[in-house]
Amino acid sequence: MHDPLDNGTARAIWRGQFPRPANRQTVCVQGLGFVGTAMAIAVANARDEIGEFLFDVIGVDLPTPEGQSKVDAVNAGKLPLATTDEELVQAFETAVANNTLTATTDPCAYQLADVTIVDIHLDVIRGEDGQPTVRFDGFRKAMSVLGQTMRPGSLVVVETTVPPGTCEYVVRPTIAEALQERGLPEDAILIAHSYERVMPGKEYYRSIVNFWRVFSGTTEAAADACEAFLSKVIHTKEYPLRRLHATTASETAKVLENSYRATNIAFIEEWGQFAESVGIDLFEVIDAVRVRPTHSNIRQPGFGVGGYCLTKDPLLAGIGARELFGIEGMDFPFSSRAVEVNAAMPKRSVEILRQQLGSIHGKRILLLGVSYRQDVADTRYSPSEVFVNTARAEGAEVVCHDPLVAFWTEQMEHLPSEIPEPHTFDAVVFAVPHREYQEMDVTRWLGDARPLILDANNVLTEEQRLTMRQAGCPMAAVGRGNH
């Protein structure tokens, strides 16, 4: 690590490299992952009433090969993530063209920051006792760096999804310790929490600037500063900010949101199995139920739950209760059960294949879709991974395709660019409702092949289903028992 420079020097050095108007505030974004990069772009596009840019944004990542490559990409004017959102691409280009966004692996950048937004990862792992836990080491180190470098009066906004209690029991004391070592008051840096509600896909950028924000501060002053900052970045007239009384409250709000979602998904799984068994169409039933405003959030059965958030966030409240508040026996049975049920869901599709084909050993299966969400290339914690590993372990040969994924990182697997011909397969599993699949001319694609068709995620249109059934394909579907 660099020695902390006095701020005037650092700022001057920085300005020398990247000359900018002096009236702008500097915002660092710590961590250039999916959220951090998009957030950096949003802040770099914020303008005042007369259209002047408000912030100089510096994306900061670790000097690892991965971090360096993201930093290099940003500085070369290349977006360091794959996206289908044109608006995000354009906003990135605007920021680059106007020199409001740069990136570095040099933590000295934090010395320049009026605001640092924390967007680093905090993964859930299994502890030695089998309980879920988080490893705070890297997170604590990152907070230390902020405490060692940021100026008095500057603001830290934690955006990472964390166990409730983290701002109070990890962020605050870690920064306080670093400040004390600098001879500064332990509350010299303001600490706030405000979580993102980013939704990957075509409206990625909008889900940052056009969405309700919840925030809080460890002090009133911190909450005030966070509110002032967010008001410049988010369209708060249409999407008013919501201030909570404690950082633990807003941390809880975030994990509650995702726990609620995950539980609703897991809840419906049992009904999907029931529908398959008794010969009804649960999608039809759910359409009827959803008409009620009190039931509009009800979910559909499907292939499984993926992504970085829903697979782990429902465990964070329990981790916070046990590890940060020292509460025994608060096990959040619905939330933790939801994570288990959702993780096992892709195995249900394997089971249906087993029932329909007798055994899947030696059978050739075509899996269509490996990302975790429709029309998105993100394969993190994708249910397809569980499906593929389970089916291959049982001796099936699985060929995968995804219109948005050429190389499947998690499986280290190159995927074909075209949808494979169905002739050599015993079964075809439609796993992700990508537009390309829903627009397929299935008659043409099938030719004279008649594999078992498993619609594992309500992918096929009614017309596609009817066509394949009439062509004589054996049909099965998650959540549907009437074919």
Place this chain on the structure above:
Amino acid sequence: MHDPLDNGTARAIWRGQFPRPANRQTVCVQGLGFVGTAMAIAVANARDEIGEFLFDVIGVDLPTPEGQSKVDAVNAGKLPLATTDEELVQAFETAVANNTLTATTDPCAYQLADVTIVDIHLDVIRGEDGQPTVRFDGFRKAMSVLGQTMRPGSLVVVETTVPPGTCEYVVRPTIAEALQERGLPEDAILIAHSYERVMPGKEYYRSIVNFWRVFSGTTEAAADACEAFLSKVIHTKEYPLRRLHATTASETAKVLENSYRATNIAFIEEWGQFAESVGIDLFEVIDAVRVRPTHSNIRQPGFGVGGYCLTKDPLLAGIGARELFGIEGMDFPFSSRAVEVNAAMPKRSVEILRQQLGSIHGKRILLLGVSYRQDVADTRYSPSEVFVNTARAEGAEVVCHDPLVAFWTEQMEHLPSEIPEPHTFDAVVFAVPHREYQEMDVTRWLGDARPLILDANNVLTEEQRLTMRQAGCPMAAVGRGNH
């Protein structure tokens, strides 16, 4: 039972007793409980475009003392249920004044019916193996009566909440058997299913005529007949009907709705406990989360779940799977867990009192609210019952009050008409958010008494809370840890 009369005779006899225009259809409502009575009133108020009444309605109940008293009430022009809904009262009076609603315990009435709506109870009990089950005996007998009496071509609409599969495996065969004994084709009576979504309270009547209806038939003809009938009673222009492909599907829709609701209530319970433990206000958090349209159905922590539906309906799908479809191991873990969690919820309030008072043995507790819902007199399966029984078993002296309940049937207990003075109580539990409690002048009511105040159900307004806290009352609340 009467011998089935030939239909012409019966109709003539009936007309002789209650002369009516001959162009109206006759509708029987089987079972004059909360739902049946309201449904009978709604049908008896249905009119055509020029304002002519469409149906003669006959409410039919069993010749038990309870059934007879309801029948006598209707025929004497007295509404046989307590309600705060003025519109329901007026609609009843309109029906009585226009002679479109009568009642009887005589099953011959079904001979006159073009349509019979089934609104009899089907309770969930614990079987010998500890598993939840329903006793179909009474229900089967009721279906037999319809098969023995109703005319060929007439329609049965099952409105009772039943285990999925009931129309197919109980109603249809039972009616078919009775028809065969009459020498009639086994499908001579049309069988449909359409569930109600009645909501007790001030909009009871509207929740019948102004609400989306789901329906289905065991045959297309039955579904068509049901659709034609419902279109005359429900305001289907604003609230379109939704037809499902199987009676099992619409039976499932009903129990799914209530299972979803019950699970969402149970889910939030763990978060309420967490909030109490870590010192945050979960209501504030939930307000922030509910802003998202995808999270608008999230529930609040509270005192418990009561009423006839949410306490049992989540068990019906499992019962249907096991007993009607013979599926093993389909245990609906979320839905059945929800019933358990919700049933135990009032004990949480007892626990909070125990924590705050040390022990509740010998303590005097005032419980405000014994009905299961605000501004409603219905005490069926009220959480207050669980609270009272638990607290009394631990040696507490519990005095109860409810502005809408003078005699608490389930506890065989007369309640005071005024809210008791707080002076002699160690704790006051606000359990039901009746308007009378939310409009209390708490300063005046408290006087110089300073009992522990437990807001168990988000009853108190912020002002009331603040007033009592400032007055020096010890405060506690379900779902709130920051007092």
